[in-house]
Amino acid sequence: MQKIYNWDPRLETGNNTIDAQHKSMFAALNDFIAVKEQGKAVSEIQKTMEFLAQYIIQHFDDEEKLQEECGYPHILEHKNSHENLRNRLSNILKKLDGKNYDNKIVEQTIRLMADWLTYHIKGFDFNLAAYIRNKDSTK
Numbered sequence: 735m736q737k738i739y740n741w742d743p744r745l746e747t748g749n750n751t752i753d754a755q756h757k758s759m760f761a762a763l764n765d766f767i768a769v770k771e772q773g774k775a776v777s778e779i780q781k782t783m784e785f786l787a788q789y790i791i792q793h794f795d796d797e798e799k800l801q802e803e804c805g806y807p808h809i810l811e812h813k814n815s816h817e818n819l820r821n822r823l824s825n826i827l828k829k830l831d832g833k834n835y836d837n838k839i840v841e842q843t844i845r846l847m848a849d850w851l852t853y854h855i856k857g858f859d860f861n862l863a864a865y866i867r868n869k870d871s872t873k
């Protein structure tokens with residue numbers, strides 16, 4: 735049984751927009767785990783995984799837009815970090831399409847997403863939220 739990744743309040747950046755999307759991302763990750771654990775059809779598992787990947791990509795786009803709008807000085811590093819997960823997810827999705835479903839890869843992907851997101855949020859997103867907070871307070 736794969737563990738569920740409950741939302742950890744220590745991951746809150748303090749930016750409401752970013753936090754709301756992060757919570758939805760973890761909810762989508764858990765939906766994906768639930769569908770996999772219930773032994774649903776491969777097409778169903780792939781559908782929830784694609785939904786999660788799309789959600790993550792949309793969230794990255796929104797976060798990058800936010801950084802452009804506020805003139806964030808570390809936008810390049812942050813974008814590179816997003817690009818890293820985007821590339822890994824697109825390679826995994828390519829590998830898993832059609833008949834090539836592999837439960838091991840799916841489980842590794844779940845762990846990758848949970849670990850990667852936790853690491854990224856605690857560093858990159860915390861810094862971004864702090865920058866926005868400081869900027870707003872000096873307005």
Ligand SMILES: [Fe+2]
Pocket residue numbers: 797812816854858859
């Ligand atoms: Fe980010």
